[in-house]
Amino acid sequence: MSDHAAINRAYSLVWSDEHAAYVVVPEGTRRRGKAGRAALGTAVTLAALLGSGAALADPALPSGGRVTAGAASIGTSGSTLTVNQSTARTAIDWNSFSIGAGATVNFVQPNASSVALNRVVGNEGSLLDGALNANGQVFVLNPNGVLIGRTGQVDTAGFVASTLNLSDAEFMAGRSSFSAGGSKGSVINLGTIVSKDGGYAALLGQQVRNEGTITAKLGTAVLAAGDRVSLNFNGDSLVGVTVDQATLGALVQNKQAILVDGGLVVLTAKGLDAVLATVVNNTGEIRAQTISNHEGRVFLLGDGGSVNVAGSIDASAPNGGNGGFVETSGPKVRVAEGASISTRAPAGRNGNWLIDPTDFTIAATGGDMSGAALSGNLQNGSVTIQSSAGAGGTNGNVYVNDAVNWGANTTLTLQAQHNIYVYANITATGASGQLAFQYGQGAVASGNTSSYTLYGAQINLRAGPNFSTKLGSDGAVTNWTVITSLGSAGSSTDTDLQGVVGSGNYVLGADIAAGATAGWNAGLGFAPLSLTGNFDGFGHKIDGLTINKPTNDFNGLFGSSSGTIQNLGLTNANVTSCVSYWLRCI
Numbered sequence: 175m176s177d178h179a180a181i182n183r184a185y186s187l188v189w190s191d192e193h194a195a196y197v198v199v200p201e202g203t204r205r206r207g208k209a210g211r212a213a214l215g216t217a218v219t220l221a222a223l224l225g226s227g228a229a230l231a232d233p234a235l236p237s238g239g240r241v242t243a244g245a246a247s248i249g250t251s252g253s254t255l256t257v258n259q260s261t262a263r264t265a266i267d268w269n270s271f272s273i274g275a276g277a278t279v280n281f282v283q284p285n286a287s288s289v290a291l292n293r294v295v296g297n298e299g300s301l302l303d304g305a306l307n308a309n310g311q312v313f314v315l316n317p318n319g320v321l322i323g324r325t326g327q328v329d330t331a332g333f334v335a336s337t338l339n340l341s342d343a344e345f346m347a348g349r350s351s352f353s354a355g356g357s358k359g360s361v362i363n364l365g366t367i368v369s370k371d372g373g374y375a376a377l378l379g380q381q382v383r384n385e386g387t388i389t390a391k392l393g394t395a396v397l398a399a400g401d402r403v404s405l406n407f408n409g410d411s412l413v414g415v416t417v418d419q420a421t422l423g424a425l426v427q428n429k430q431a432i433l434v435d436g437g438l439v440v441l442t443a444k445g446l447d448a449v450l451a452t453v454v455n456n457t458g459e460i461r462a463q464t465i466s467n468h469e470g471r472v473f474l475l476g477d478g479g480s481v482n483v484a485g486s487i488d489a490s491a492p493n494g495g496n497g498g499f500v501e502t503s504g505p506k507v508r509v510a511e512g513a514s515i516s517t518r519a520p521a522g523r524n525g526n527w528l529i530d531p532t533d534f535t536i537a538a539t540g541g542d543m544s545g546a547a548l549s550g551n552l553q554n555g556s557v558t559i560q561s562s563a564g565a566g567g568t569n570g571n572v573y574v575n576d577a578v579n580w581g582a583n584t585t586l587t588l589q590a591q592h593n594i595y596v597y598a599n600i601t602a603t604g605a606s607g608q609l610a611f612q613y614g615q616g617a618v619a620s621g622n623t624s625s626y627t628l629y630g631a632q633i634n635l636r637a638g639p640n641f642s643t644k645l646g647s648d649g650a651v652t653n654w655t656v657i658t659s660l661g662s663a664g665s666s667t668d669t670d671l672q673g674v675v676g677s678g679n680y681v682l683g684a685d686i687a688a689g690a691t692a693g694w695n696a697g698l699g700f701a702p703l704s705l706t707g708n709f710d711g712f713g714h715k716i717d718g719l720t721i722n723k724p725t726n727d728f729n730g731l732f733g734s735s736s737g738t739i740q741n742l743g744l745t746n747a748n749v750t751s752c753v754s755y756w757l758r759c760i
Contacts, residue, residue: 452479711742
């Protein structure tokens with residue numbers, strides 16, 4: 175027996191809470207782990223763990239390779255192993271597939287569309303501390319776990335690392351639906367994964383973590399956790415992923431950098447257990463900026479559990495074009511203080527960040543996101559909060575319990591399956607900063623009693639078409655005119671208070687000082703409004719209004735109205751008329 179073989183059998187790689195890292199221990203040592211830190215739990219070569227400083231003659235290389243489908247030859251020269259692939263698809267079973275620091279594995283393939291599947295049938299996890307290069311696409315499947323070490327470098331046209339399996343028959347038929355088969359290993363990247371422009375990198379398993387760097391310009395990066403995961407290809411391009419079957423303790427984490435400018439990033443997990451709920455965590459950097467008019471898209475999707483948003487997600491367009499799209503979706507979405515999400519486009523159209531939970535509360539403490547966090551991110555793109563009803567008594571409501579204030583020309587959309595409750599001020603100071611309320615989206619408009627309600631709060635908007643509402647899933651969008659000024663005597667502009675006419679819908683975006691009306695119309699003052707539309711004061715007041723028409727039977731701020739008037743106050747009003755009731759003569 176060689177010394178190398180003896181080392182393989184004598185040591186294991188396990189997680190150490192004390193050192194916050196994987197460490198070498200004797201093979202008999204009891205293994206344990208925690209969510210997000212599960213050990214690979216298999217014997218690995220000490221040379222691969224120690225890297226180039228190991229006291230061994232040769233760095234570790236994959237061993238026991240046997241072609242099971244397609245055609246390829248395998249050769250070794252010193253610390254380099256080369257696979258020469260001669261068919262478009264080739265499957266190889268390996269006893270072990272690890273690459274020590276200083277070692278290299280090269281795949282020489284017919285073209286970038288070629289795929290080599292490498293399946294580990296032995297009991298060792300795969301530790302990639304060296305270089306893996308390919309002009310085509312490479313899959314490394316190991317149910318015992320895959321760890322790309324801090325010195326590991328992967329450079330391919332497409333790369334999949336997974337603890338899930340894919341049969342030769344499915345693979346050769348061009349299908350990419352991976353299933354667990356009882357494996358419980360982890361896939362962890364601590365190193366560098368680079369895919370050529372338009373390529374992809376996918377890490378698939380029950381628990382997946384990135385603590386290194388993944389780069390796939392104009393391509394796709396996927397981190398997915400589940401017992402069955404399908405990759406969706408369009409030709410050579412990875413265009414999506416589906417978690418078809420849940421797993422216990424599903425976990426996806428990005429703690430470092432995923433850089434996919436002009437491309438697609440998906441972090442998704444689907445869990446079975448309620449106690450160890452599915453978790454998708456981002457505390458690192460995800461960048462998918464617009465390049466060459468290719469807008470970036472980023473999805474954090476937690477099916478059955480929580481999505482925790484921290485760090486930064488950048489789908490902006492700093493060099494021209496439109497901003498991209500970000501979605502953070504799960505039964506519970508929590509946004510940390512300091513989280514930065516940008517879809518800003520200085521020279522184009524701002525993108526949008528969709529937050530899609532069941533119920534959502536904006537609160538200084540104890541909520542899902544603070545008003546300060548929402549305000550800061552509205553500076554960098556539009557935000558849609560879409561609340562749906564779900565299990566555990568959630569109603570699909572949106573609660574604004576903390577002030578929101580932003581100055582950019584972006585839109586805040588609050589979309590509730592049922593109701594929107596506003597307990598704190600909402601202020602947009604940008605000339606075209608907009609607010610949209612969409613409520614009752616869980617049912618059609620007919621017979622829908624959902625609404626938005628203000629509780630001692632004000633909504634402050636700039637004048638113009640900066641507010642809209644939508645009732646019901648099939649309802650039409652109603653655009654409202656925001657009024658912030660009194661206007662002048664005889665005004666009919668439809669953009670100030672005196673100019674309100676006809677069947678429009680109006681809101682006050684600010685308090686209005688109306689003392690000047692005392693001198694209007696030779697002392698008659700303000701001309702009462704006739705309105706068949708709706709008027710919402712948004713918690714504002716009209717101060718000092720004067721109306722002096724004692725013979726007018728239709729007197730008051732609204733001489734006649736058949737619509738809804740709400741959330742409006744009058745202070746220091748001077749109305750001379752007949753006996754008034756609710757601002758009108760009777």
